[in-house]
Amino acid sequence: MSRRQTKAQTVVIIGMGDTGVLVAARLSRHFNVIGISTKPNLVSGQEVGKRLADLSWWNRYYNTPLRRFKALVGVEIRHAKAERVDLVNKRVAVVDKSNSETLIDFDFLVIASGTSNGFWRDDNLRSEAQIDGRLKRDAAAIRDANTLAIIGGGPCGVSCALNIRRAYPEKIVSLYISADLPLRGYHEEARKYYQRELTATGVKIFSGHRAVTEDPKPNKGTILFESGQSYVADTVIWCVGNRKPHTKFLPNGLLDDEGFVKTKNTLEVVGSDCLFAIGDVASTDPARSSARNWAYGILVHNIKRKAAGKPPNKYYNPPANRWGSIVGPQDDGLTLHQDSGKTTRLSRWVVDKLLLPTVVQRVIYRGVDRLRG
Ligand SMILES: Cc1cc2nc3c(=O)[nH]c(=O)nc-3n(C[C@H](O)[C@H](O)[C@H](O)COP(=O)(O)OP(=O)(O)OC[C@H]3O[C@@H](n4cnc5c(N)ncnc54)[C@H](O)[C@@H]3O)c2cc1C
Structure with missing residues (x-):
């Protein structure tokens, strides 16, 4: 045809x-x-x-x-x-x-x-204006908080915890996960890698903590856990994969x-x-x-x-396991986790000058006019 x-x-x-x-x-x-x-x-x-x-x-x-x-x-x-x-x-x-x-x-x-x-x-x-307003409000809820609680140890929870603590090292960032290690469904090596990265960055990890309340917005609040414990944070981010x-x-x-x-x-x-x-x-x-x-x-x-x-x-x-980037580009580059457990690191220069503008925007999306920023 x-x-x-x-x-x-x-x-x-x-x-x-x-x-x-x-x-x-x-x-x-x-x-x-x-x-x-x-x-x-x-x-x-x-x-x-x-x-x-x-x-x-x-x-x-x-x-x-x-x-x-x-x-x-x-x-x-x-x-x-x-x-x-x-x-x-x-x-x-x-x-x-x-x-x-x-x-x-x-x-x-x-x-x-x-x-x-x-x-x-x-x-x-x-x-478009409502999208922008919403994005700014969410970012302000992070910027204005002293204590942040992130609930859920999947890729979204890990990405939030690591990126926020790196951007704001003065804030107390706590990550509550129900398992022993974050990132269920990823290769064991990727799970251990982020346990180490989060700890080294100063994120407090609370394993074995399953929360029982949920508010979809990043708001101030009290979190209750199945164990009967509770915690209050200036901003709570729910990443429970629901x-x-x-x-x-x-x-x-x-x-x-x-x-x-x-x-x-x-x-x-x-x-x-x-x-x-x-x-x-x-x-x-x-x-x-x-x-x-x-x-x-x-x-x-x-x-x-x-x-x-x-x-x-x-x-x-x-693929059998989830793969790819988990936390996005960091100062030292982008870490990609493969299905086999291997990691590949792309330098920040490669990400900023080649991967995003050329591979993603030009090749995958076939050209984007006037990027923002
Ligand atoms: C490298 C990488 C990193 C990732 N990081 C994250 C992450 O940090 N957090 C995360 O959550 N996911 C993450 N993901 C997953 C990814 O965001 C999702 O898999 C992807 O967005 C799904 O795309 P989609 O087209 O299915 O849905 P979406 O991108 O969500 O698009 C769906 C669109 O449909 C519109 N829509 C819905 N209902 C209707 C309707 N009735 N009529 C008309 N329009 C409608 C929605 O408004 C939306 O615009 C990541 C993926 C990759 C590859």
Whole structure:
């Protein structure tokens, strides 16, 4: 099938976050692409610790108005929230900020709507000014606190604890984890590495502490633990991994017991012949890891095959352990943890001059106009 023929077909993408943008950027030469997003910016879920500790640096690479992505020039962006999907008529109902509903027809639909995660990711409709205001308030809650408690020893908790304590060595930063070591699901070597790094940086680690209260915002508060102990901090950051998929707009039959989209290894949605899913919302594997690991290339390839009347023939194969960067770039560079437990260190120069501007912005995102900062 020629490009002209596929151009007559419409792909609608719900969610223009980390994965929706990558997919849209690669499909727009072949299809008529419409991206629906509750945010007019790509507000990345990556590097939450840097976002709290060094907002101006984070904004430069991780908060990008969608109009600045060069490869999205041909993509129609609708600042709206998907409310319903009609599979029979192949139509999505979206509601914009004035509360008007519009119906959008599709030939293929990509679900990339992500999950809510702690205070830093949600599916609310927000303007650019509201996004900026929220980011500044969160960063101020860290700057103005003397004592900070971070609950949860996953990558978000570790990233918050290490980055905040490094940015503000005068503050008391406590990390409460339920296991003995942080970073369950990572290779043992990575877990030990961060136990040492956190301790050397002056983070107080409280292992075997499982909290029983939860407030999603980074607020002053008392934390109660299952042991009966409690602790009061000027700012409490909840990183307990209680992710909620953004899938209310989909029929229940497409969802697993936890509400994530049932997704095949071709990234097609189980039970439909025109839906694909990717990223945190896609139940591809227990870690729902398709936002990482180059899965967008598989989705783009398979959707093009399907549009040409051929069966998808590329398969997503998730790694056994989680890998990658955990705390983002530090003064001495970026440490990448591999699936095998090995680490690779990239110097700060390589990260600032090559990795982020060239590899990420130019090659992976295919060009971004006027970075912030
Ligand atoms: C190096 C690295 C570091 C990372 N660090 C972190 C970290 O520190 N913290 C963390 O939490 N994750 C982290 N991650 C994970 C990463 O942020 C997520 O895996 C990624 O953001 C998921 O992308 P996504 O496209 O699935 O969802 P998202 O990027 O969350 O995008 C979903 C988009 O859909 C929109 N949306 C939701 N519902 C609707 C709807 N109904 N209609 C229209 N739009 C909707 C949302 O507003 C959002 O814009 C990291 C990943 C990497 C690779």
